[in-house]
Amino acid sequence: MFKKMPPFFSSTTETSKHISKEVDAGRVRKIGPNLYTSKVDDDVSMLVRQNWAMILGIILPGCIVSHRTAFESRISPGGKIYVTGGYLRTIPLPGVTFVQLKGPGRLDSDMPFVSAYMSSRARMLLENLTPSRVRGEESKNVDIEEIERKLVDILNAEKEDGINRLRDQAREISDALGYNREFEKLDKIIGALLGTRQAALVNPVAKAQQLGVPYDADALMKAEALRAALAQLVYEPMPTKATGSAFYNIGFFDAYFSNYIEGTQFEVDEAKDIIDTGLVPLSRPSDGHDIIGTYRVVSSLDDMRRTPRSAEEFLELLRSRHSEIMTGRPDKHPGQFKEEVNYAGATRFVDPALVKGTLLQGFGLYTALENPFARALLIMFLVAEVHPFDDGNGRTARAMMNAELVATEQTRIIVPSVFRNEYVSSLKRITNHQQPESFIKVMSFAQKFVHSIDFRGYETAKYQMAKCNAFEDPADDKRLHIFEGER
Template sequence: MLIFRTATNRTTLANAVRSGRLVRLDEGIYSTDTQTDPIVQIQQNVPRVLAYLRPGCVISHHSAILEDFGAADGLVIVSDPAVAQSYLHHLPGLKVLAVKGPGPVVGDSELTAGGVYAASVWRAALENLEPRRRLRALGRSIVAPPPEIEAFLARRMTTSVEAEGFLQGVNLVMRESGQWSAECARVSTLVQSRLRQMAALAPGMSPWVDHQRVRLFEDLANQLLRGQFGNEAFWGGRLLDFPSRPVPGDRRFLNLAFYESYFSNYIEGTEFAPEDARVIALEERQDKAQSKEGHDIRSLYRLYADPESFLREDHSPDEFIANLKFWHARFGEHIDKEAIHPGRFKDKANRAGGTWFADPAQVEGTLRVAWEIGQHLSEPFDRAVFRAVSTVSIHPFLDGNGRITRLAAANVLGRAGKMRLMIPTVFREDYILALRAFSNGNPVPVIRMFQQAARITTSVPFDRSFPELTQWLRERNAFLPPEEAKWRPAPEESDLRPTKKPKPSCFSGPGTYD
């Protein structure tokens, strides 16, 4: 955990360094982790470091379109209205370039409370279309190279809905900030060109399928088949067997069902202590003020804990789609969920930040193509990863998409009699960043993220009593937010390694879908 120097703790920090309880990473930056390389610690805590160095700044320009903000490349660019001229901070393994620019504007997202913001995709597009300025201190421009900008914009305009929504977003940023009028005009030209291209869609390309997403799904399937990113460790029976139904005298099934549903709800903001959530899920007691959240906890747990609901088969795209609608209807069957249209696909476009998901008219067709692509995967772990990522990328419902798609992935493993994939709160940021990377065209982080989730879940002693199991998870930091802690491996956790040579890629796509 990082600790930053203030006017009142200088002496305390110095004493802690002398006694070996802290290590000094850089001027004013200390850590309780005395073993991990300072470079790694700095790169893993970029938002908190920036909040110390440049409170109120916005991660901007080229850094704003990179999945890790440029930490892996050793450079993060921020806009800061407080600087008179560009300033370069040198840290272990990282440079932070502060350029004069506006603070947070409409759409920018806050990464740390009262500290650092990330530019919205709309602002990022406008900033990266600014005239290229080569800075002598860097030997490069602060804006992305033209091919990267083109790819970034293309990913946000895969349908007419996305293209028009993106144009609305950049216009809003321009109006609210009073800046980037010339850049906004360029975006408008690009959007109009994109709309003309989509109007002249090539013959054989169905308008009812999101072909941009299909290409992402094909790439993910190919990478899973190659088995080079950790998933090969779970081939050939290496993923542990696990009860797919409750067994008398065996706590494992219901303990996992509870914690799968608990952490899945927590990812989406339903934040209860595990003991309180268990009372709501099992004993149907809750405060009236917690009605909606209490229903979410109870309905999702009941889906995981009921084999007849949880283990539904899908031998065709029709059955798969029917299962998604069934689970969504069961999840949203209480009165507080009427607005999300339980059991029905969305009737309007939805997005997370600046990322638009599949057009409503393309949801069912794209789900069918995803099901067909998934049939090329033979290993239960690979099929579950593909099911989770492809379905959530489509976002077929108005709400509840994350919870239902994680349930769909668990269904794949449950039907195979294998250990499912639990994502503790401490691992939430890795999960979200990996999905964001996939949306940006990189499937590798989601494969690595899910194999880490499998390692974690495999290590959990689900055969213990609920209080013992909960205490074990607390000792591993499972319930802490990722900015406060990391997962603490148990002494008995094993290092799962591949037992096979990687398979060559053999998936060339499903052909044309009308």
């Protein structure tokens, strides 16, 4: 019977003597009132924190995980797990304190959770709107700002029908819980978010939703991480050498490599012939138009000298450049913001309803920077992260970036074929980990590479870039180099 002890268990009249012997022998240890573990070598605090759900079912079977624990699905900052049961009780264990609050019993809508239950989403929201008068101690509830933000997330994900169903569920259970006042609070917040009621909201994201310009706070958080890193740097100016014919040659290579990154691949001379003749291959008309459309934008001195002076002008520039780049793909709705969510692998970009608000909020991060290189990287990442269009987002983002540099007579940034993986990986590090350092380093190196090339002649530029491995396949074991002349 006792050959294999479970990880956590309690004693009974029948087992207490045997468990005492096991404790004395060092094969079992006591970690709380009538609570034991067979894991005798692990750090006990870490052990309890990692297995709190299993332990909860042993020490408070049938309780309901509630309040902030149901909201956050984790141990609170104060090291507590909040549950609801038939009476008040506090059980301190190493690493975690279990706090049982006296409250309403289980409802049919509550969900099974190990040997306990979890408050339904509607109940959890009502619980967190109950009074919490403890001063100087951790509250059993999350702040109202967090509740508002949660409701915004639900509205964005499940739309109006989804949040209305949630409100109906909360209304149905409020009588049984005795939470009628709490439902009134919830009803006001949801009404304010939907624009059907007046209420003073606290959370900035909720306020924006109420004003009709909702935005994606997570996307802005990533852009802010980049802005903060860019604001700390000291920049060495890198004036452009691409004037006259060199401007148009560098514009060609900008268009060529920008399309290569997105999978539109031609031999470089073939792409140059498409630009020079305006004739697209019969077998690949859309790809040919992509090259021409991108080139028209990045080789237009008038257009590339335009930078946004206001948030609305930013949106206008973004749409107009996208429209020109994607003019050969009417099915991609050139110049129109997306109406469906888009993805890149497992990455889900900003919801269509949040595109405009996120770009408008992000423009404030852009204007907070002064250096052209810093502004260029911020605006490029913002557009790429929001992904406001059905397609052509990367090309449009890089055109916006280089306009910042051309307008201030700085060397533009080109990402050659061989450098694609470094570029994409550095973007992912911001998106997934809010780590912008790699992106700044990659883009700085790309700018130095461009600065090292003589673009006054097409053949000369092509030769020098080839010497630097620029045209190599990113899957091959080749690295991009700065051109340092013939050796």
